[in-house]
Amino acid sequence: MNNDNHKIIIFDDDEDILSICSYILEEQGWDVYTFTDCTNILEKVSGIMPDVILMDNWIPESGGIIATQTLKKNESLKNIPVVYFSANSDIQLLAQHAGAETHLAKPFDLEELEKVVNSVLIKS
Template sequence: MDAQESKKIIIFDDDEDILSICTYILAERGWEVFTYTDCNAITERVSSIQPSVILMDNWIPDAGGIIATQTLKSTDELKDIPVIYFSANSDIQLLADHAGAQSYLAKPFDLDELEGVINNVLAKAS
């Protein structure tokens, strides 16, 4: 990665293990990682960080991933930030579509899948 501004990613997930694994992996690959275990004050949090991409869990307190994603997508200055929806729910694709997410990742996932889906949404966004 070149010396310009670092790539920023926010992960919303109430599972501390997933947060720590994803943070470790993504930081190793040059990402600046921000994590939250709830989606409260989501527009303020995302506005202050301005990430390149967001990973959103389905079962996140308090509002849940669908409402949180829809909130971001209805906010003009945040609606173009790609959201990757991730969940162990078997209906992940339907949930992601309903939320308005750009992509989705089923849990459990491997690290190549994580990286692949992030790279795909960034390529589409640019």
């Protein structure tokens, strides 16, 4: 599948995860944007209008659940698929509570990352 010009935003306060995910996804042809907090999330997302969002659970300031719910309440942003990712054992419940389309448990392998990101892209 050709990912030319598909854009993804990654929200995670772990710089290592950001750099690994960015590297993998850029290799796949994605334009990757990263943020270490979700302050002013509506402005951040609407300025980029990505095809997919990767959302960490423990993200400053408000946390991934509130950040995702904020996006899902916004008329122009609510259809952007969100992949919720966390090391929390309740990841599936957290993702459902947040309103995310799917989830990815940490630690994940890189094939899994590609698979999940591409799966929501096809649906959207």
